[in-house]
Amino acid sequence: MEPRINLFENDVILKYVKRLGAANRPIEESSLPHATQELVKLRASQINGCGFCTDMHSKDAAHAGETSVRLNLVAAWREANVFTEPERAALALTEEGTRIADAHHGVSDDTWAQVRKHYDDEQIGALIALIAAINAYNRLNVIARTPAGDYQPGMFD
Numbered sequence: 629m630e631p632r633i634n635l636f637e638n639d640v641i642l643k644y645v646k647r648l649g650a651a652n653r654p655i656e657e658s659s660l661p662h663a664t665q666e667l668v669k670l671r672a673s674q675i676n677g678c679g680f681c682t683d684m685h686s687k688d689a690a691h692a693g694e695t696s697v698r699l700n701l702v703a704a705w706r707e708a709n710v711f712t713e714p715e716r717a718a719l720a721l722t723e724e725g726t727r728i729a730d731a732h733h734g735v736s737d738d739t740w741a742q743v744r745k746h747y748d749d750e751q752i753g754a755l756i757a758l759i760a761a762i763n764a765y766n767r768l769n770v771i772a773r774t775p776a777g778d779y780q781p782g783m784f785d
Contacts, residue, residue: 629775635768645768652761658754660747663694664715668722668755669762670702675726676766679776691781714746718755725759 635641655665666689673681686699701708705719720739728734743752768774 629773631775632771632773635772635774641768645765648761648764652757655754655758655761658750660751660754660758662692663689664718665754665758666692666694667698667702667711667715668718668758670699671705671719671722672726672759672762673766674703675723676763676770678766678769680769680774680779681762681766683776684779687779687781713742717742717746721755722759725756726763 635645666685669685670682670689673685689699690696695710698708698710701710702719705711705716711719717739721735721743724735724739743755747755
C-alpha cells in the first residue's frame with residue numbers, strides 16, 4: 629500500500645502533530661493507568677480502521693508488558709473476562725465517543741455512570757482528551773493511507 633501523502637515529510641502536518649503531541653502530555657502525566665491509555669488508543673484505532681495506529685499501539689502496549697491475550701481480545705472486550713471493570717468502562721466510553729455519528733445519543737447515561745463509578749475527575753478528563761486525540765491521529769493516518777507494519781516501539785519518542 630502506498631500512502632497518498634507522506635505525513636512525515638509534510639511541514640504543516642509535522643507542526644500539527646508536534647502540537648498535538650504536546651497537548652497529550654497532561655494525559656500521559658495523569659493518574660489514568662498507562663495500560664488503560666493503550667487499550668483506549670488500540671480500540672479507537674480498530675474502530676476507525678487505522679492500521680498504522682493499530683500497529684503502533686498494539687506494539688507499544690506489548691512493549692510495556694501488556695499480554696497478547698488481552699491485546700487479541702480488545703476488539704471483543706465485551707465477551708472477554710480479562711479486562712477489569714474500570715477498563716471495561718473506559719472501552720465502552722471509547723467506543724461510544726468514537727462512534728458519535730453512529731449513535732444518535734452520543735455517550736449513553738449507562739456508560740457515563742460506569743465511567744463515573746471507576747474514575748475520578750482527573751482521570752475522566754484524561755479519558756475524554758485521549759479519545760479525542762486518538763481519533764484525530766486516526767483520521768490523519770486513514771485519510772493519508774499511512775501504511776502499517778513498520779512501527780517500532782519508541783520510534784517517535
